[in-house]
Structure formats: structure tokens, C-alpha cells
Amino acid sequence: MHGAGNDFIVLNGIDQDLSNITQEQWQKLSHRQFGIGADQILLVEKATRPDADFRYRIFNADGGEVEQCGNGSRCFVRFVLDQGLSNKNPLRVEVAHTVLTLLSHPDGQVEVNMGAPIFEHSQIPFNADGLASMQEFHEMLYALPLDRPASHDDWVGVVSMGNPHAVQVVGDVDSAPVLEEGPDIEKHPAFPKRVNAGYMQILNRKEIKLRVFERGAGETLACGTGACAAVVSGIRRGMLDSPVQVHTRGGDLQIAWGGMVNDVAQPVIMTGPAVTVFEGETEI
Structure with missing residues (x-):
């Protein structure tokens, strides 16, 4: 998937166990010549808190896990709806430090409440x-x-x-x-x-x-x-x-x-x- 050219591998971690994939394996999947190729990998999982519908984790092309990805969050909601994992709209999704609210519009655009900026x-x-x-x-x-x-x-x-x-x-x-x-x-x-x-x-x-x-x-x-x-x-x-x-x-x-x-x-x-x-x- 891509959001304005920022491209992602999106994986269903609900119906299959992907918890043991190593950093090196994430790197190989992200490699544009020897793998699928992506800026980041998005892993869709079951929520771990009651105020969220799903959880998603983000891995950079270097295999390191990061806290947040704006373009990825839009692709996440499109993936969840298209794959039939949910029919809720808007969706609430758990990321590293917060819960995001995601709204899919009829024209294919996705609106995301990214939360408040942090200056501390x-x-x-x-x-x-x-x-x-x-x-x-x-x-x-x-x-x-x-x-x-x-x-x-x-x-x-x-x-x-x-x-x-x-x-x-x-x-x-x-x-x-x-x-x-x-x-x-x-x-x-x-x-x-x-x-x-x-x-x-x-x-x-x-x-x-x-x-x-x-x-x-x-x-x-x-x-x-x-x-x-x-x-x-x-x-x-x-x-x-x-x-x-x-x-x-x-x-x-x-x-x-x-x-x-x-x-x-x-x-x-x-x-x-x-x-x-x-x-x-x-x-x-």
C-alpha cells in the first residue's frame, strides 16, 4: 500500500502469528531488490486496551520499531476495511503511546486525528x-x-x-x-x-x-x-x-x-x- 507515495507492507497479525519475526527478517522484507520493498512495515494486531478496535505496530526499513506513522495510519484503516476485519467507521487504533481516531471518507481519502503535538x-x-x-x-x-x-x-x-x-x-x-x-x-x-x-x-x-x-x-x-x-x-x-x-x-x-x-x-x-x-x- 502507499499513502502519497510513502509505501508499506501491511501484514495481518490477527489471523497469523507474526510475533517472532526478527529485525533481520523485517530488513529483508523491506529490501527493494531482494524483498518486497517498502519504507515501513505495518503489523495489524488485536487491541490490548478496551478503548481501541485494533493495535498496529510499525517497523522501519532498517528493522527497527518506531512509535508513529501518519501515512501508515491511513493505509491501516483502508486495509482493515478492505480485508473485512471490521466495518466500523470511524475506527480507533492503538499505537505505541496513544489511540488514534481514523475516519474513511467515501472519496477514498482518510482523515486521522493525530493527537496533540508535544513540545516538552x-x-x-x-x-x-x-x-x-x-x-x-x-x-x-x-x-x-x-x-x-x-x-x-x-x-x-x-x-x-x-x-x-x-x-x-x-x-x-x-x-x-x-x-x-x-x-x-x-x-x-x-x-x-x-x-x-x-x-x-x-x-x-x-x-x-x-x-x-x-x-x-x-x-x-x-x-x-x-x-x-x-x-x-x-x-x-x-x-x-x-x-x-x-x-x-x-x-x-x-x-x-x-x-x-x-x-x-x-x-x-x-x-x-x-x-x-x-x-x-x-x-x-
Whole structure:
């Protein structure tokens, strides 16, 4: 499946036991030449808490398990409905730290309540010790020194959408050094669990272009949580107004965020496509 070009292997872990698959086996399945090929693998399982209909787990192409995947959540709900695992709409699905509400629209678009963004450094997690910082409207920006020849500091806004993001504004996203700097930002010591590196070009107050170097997957054609994080950061910097159309290399997403109400962050709502490419069987 894919959501705006961000592609997934989606596995039914309800009718078969997939709990013993190793990190190396996840890597082989994700390999684009020697396996099926995917940015991430989504494993659909029975819920472990009473307020959810299902649970789903996310494994990056490097085999590591991660907390959240926005585009994957849309593919998840399309998979569950198409496979006849449920006829409920909306659905509530359990991920690592929260429960998401997913609504499938008749036109094939899927709307996801992604929950509220997280700014507390310890929860991202992010360690700002020793980093230069500056305030821009409501957003605190941090300079990330990169250990590269002729390197420069990247000023980033830091936010978690259940997974960590470092978002910077660039003049031209197509020429931004995503592949050159992305790996260094991903593994920057300020982020003990690594980070997704977002590059945002602002077209107008309602429209951006975005590229993301994803933690454990490299650059993907789209990143749902990255789109949410970019819009949240842009609104906090006073550059954007909700809702925002996000143009990724794989397609468009719409992100809406109500900002802060009485110092409480409101949930982010993401709407976008979810498409099945093919179905099949493989032996592990």
C-alpha cells in the first residue's frame, strides 16, 4: 500500500502469528531488490486496551520499531476495511503511546486525528544543552551544528507527533541538502532516539512543499507525521494559517491544527489518500 507515495507492507497479525519475526527478517522484507520493498512495515494486531478496535505496530526499513506513522495510519484503516476485519467507521487504533481516531471518507481519502503535538523536550526526546537558540513568534528555534566540511548551523523547530521531528524552513525544497544533511540531523546527539529531518518551503500562508529524511528509512516520497510537524512549526512561527495544503513528492496532504487553547495543544487533523498496490504471499 502507499499513502502519497510513502509505501508499506501491511501484514495481518490477527489471523497469523507474526510475533517472532526478527529485525533481520523485517530488513529483508523491506529490501527493494531482494524483498518486497517498502519504507515501513505495518503489523495489524488485536487491541490490548478496551478503548481501541485494533493495535498496529510499525517497523522501519532498517528493522527497527518506531512509535508513529501518519501515512501508515491511513493505509491501516483502508486495509482493515478492505480485508473485512471490521466495518466500523470511524475506527480507533492503538499505537505505541496513544489511540488514534481514523475516519474513511467515501472519496477514498482518510482523515486521522493525530493527537496533540508535544513540545516538552523530555518527551520528544530532545536535549538542547549547549545549543544556540532564538525565539520566532511562539516557536523556539535551535541551531544544530553539523560535522561536515563547510558546515553551517541548521535552525530547526523541534516537535513530536508521537515521533520526533526537526523542521527547518528552506527557500527551495528541491535544491535543499536533504540527502547530504538529513543523515547527520537524524543521528545528531541532541536527539537520543534519533529524529526525522524536515525541509519546508513556504509557498503561501496556506500551502507548503515538504521533503523529509525519515529516521531509519531515508528520504521518503511523503511523511504524514512530518507534514503535521511542519505545519505545527510553521503556525507557531507565524508563517502559516490552518488548514495547510502540504505538497510532497508523492502527493498532497491536508493538515489542520487549532493551535493552543488555554495553553493546551489541540489535536492535529491529517487528511490524505490510502491506496492498495497489490496483494500476495511470501515465505519467511
